[in-house]
Amino acid sequence: MKQPKIKYSLEPVIEPQPGCDWADTMVLNPALVIAENDDAIHMLFRATGPWQQKNLKGKSDPYPIFLGYAKSEDGGESFQADFSRPALAPMLAYEMEEMYIENDKGEKVLNYANGCIEDPRIFRVEEDWYLSVACRLFPPGPYWEGDKRRDNLPDWAMDEANPLGKLANRNDTVTVLYRLNLTELTRENYDQAFTYVGPVTDGNVSDNRDVFLFPKKFKIDGREQYLMLHRPDDPSEFSAGQGVTKPSIMMAAAEQIEDFVTDKATHHLFATGIFDWEEERIGASFPPIDLGDGEWLISYHGKQLPDVGYTQSFIIVRELEDTFPEIIHRVSERLIYAKQKWELPDKFPCPCIFTTGGVVKDGVLIMSYGAADQKIGIAKVNFAELIHYIRCFDRNGEIGTM
Template structure:
């Protein structure tokens, strides 16, 4: 199975290189998608693994509605309360600054409610300001990026990346009372930087429940899972920082996910433990993101107990390739509704997409691949 995946990697990589010889981009896109579907179908026939099913109406949210979100809407965090799914998504507009917008849905598919103004902008923090963010040659001006959301008790917590130059790419924590959030009173608590300065850190997630009576933040995955525990998140006061490992070396024992890029949405609690979705690439083809799944031990989430040997989503659709970053699928939100796992992700750093799967099917598939670590 892994050899077939490597074969697909090589052919698609060759196709990308040959794209320079094709003058018409749409022609290349058709060829690229055709190749991807061919090899995806061949691989799926042999692997028979459970994958996410895309929403047929993708992309579900696109830029252009308001000036502050005119260029990109992507990478949404998500949570569900009383049957209503809430999205907080990253948006870039006319001023090239990244802010957060809001949308909601009752069916997980149609997000008809959207706020006309940003619900969160990065407050002034002690960060340097000579920066350029976003896709190559575009020159976005940074801001707040890639939110992850968890509701614990009556408080909604949000971790996100504060971008003010590659020397100041730092993780940030804020919160809001859910009653205020529900009434669209955006009384966010003053954010605090929680990662060390002069480091590049992204993709930190807060567990949605306390573990052994403590708040838990997962901040590094490979070469070692690192989780810090706190009696109170007030301990993170802007003076105390979490020391992480952001080296992200390649894993020689893996193929399609030999380069672990980061955890996606906040962990999902299931009977078997903690369901984790993650972004990864083949180390030799780092621009083609895939989404994988694994399960961590319930009481000791530094232990992986199940991990699929194949991705559950690959960037094969046009909206995952025709944007600012071709081949990037980046999930920050996942919720369980009516027995299905809904995953919300950014496509090509431009649009918001949704995909889902029966949760029990995904779990049963993952349980085929027990891991010893």
């Protein structure tokens, strides 16, 4: 049993841009997509820099988080980033009456992406493309120096009895969905590329991120339903996660996308950390890839402090009749992890490779990752060889027979 060879960028494909206010300090955690009839690979990446003009309390400058756009025409070997402006920016309002946006139905709704737009994932659901992002109501301070989420909270949010609840008071993340117009994105017409849909997680239940949907409906509990992966910080807030104290991967099923944030959704505990490199948490990494015959590839990450940090591996699941999919193969080894000097810790104390994008092109799985939470790299592996290797492990990570 030979582990597949994974090729990494020898140097970053995108780095922070000194002097670019919104990408001065960090670029990381990119999503990838290949549009129809388009050979290029398109990327949305997370970026931040100090925003002194929005320093509300004088404690620390806020670091709002933006999305930038980049494009590769050589199969992911290099990317050309547009640093002229963000592709998608938070509103950065501090008064609640100013924190509203029009959604895809023409309704005026609260903009949960007001302070930060983090960790993009791009995926298709039936005929539409979507973008999911982890968002905060207010921009944090320099978060690599510790918990700075509340340094720039307005007075009304500091009150635990505020109208938006603990989501505003703790400035936790809630995952927001946008409808994505790929044609406008690839033309760099950013103002026409994104349509706000709304939250798909409830920040007053749990901080929740690493969220995206499967591309089709599944029959669950006798009904055709959308299926979503999510990673609550506190799974025990859901009945399916009772007794689970560490962030873990859950699934949710709902008949309508807007139902995921309500009690109409049904939740299922999908996977918890079982290996030493998953000691702190696990979460899904990039959207599922259809393997055919009712099987799906799910990439995921684990975290262990202080030595291992964030590393990546893979799961294969199989569809079941009238219930949630089940794990049939799970690799016990961390297959993707920081090795090169530029991938190793700098601002943050632990090693970190964090994949948030994956596309298959010409038989190669091309994965985009944030390294050391500061730069962007690309990893490539022969897709068939990777799947063959994953199938050598059973659902518990034990080496079995195929």
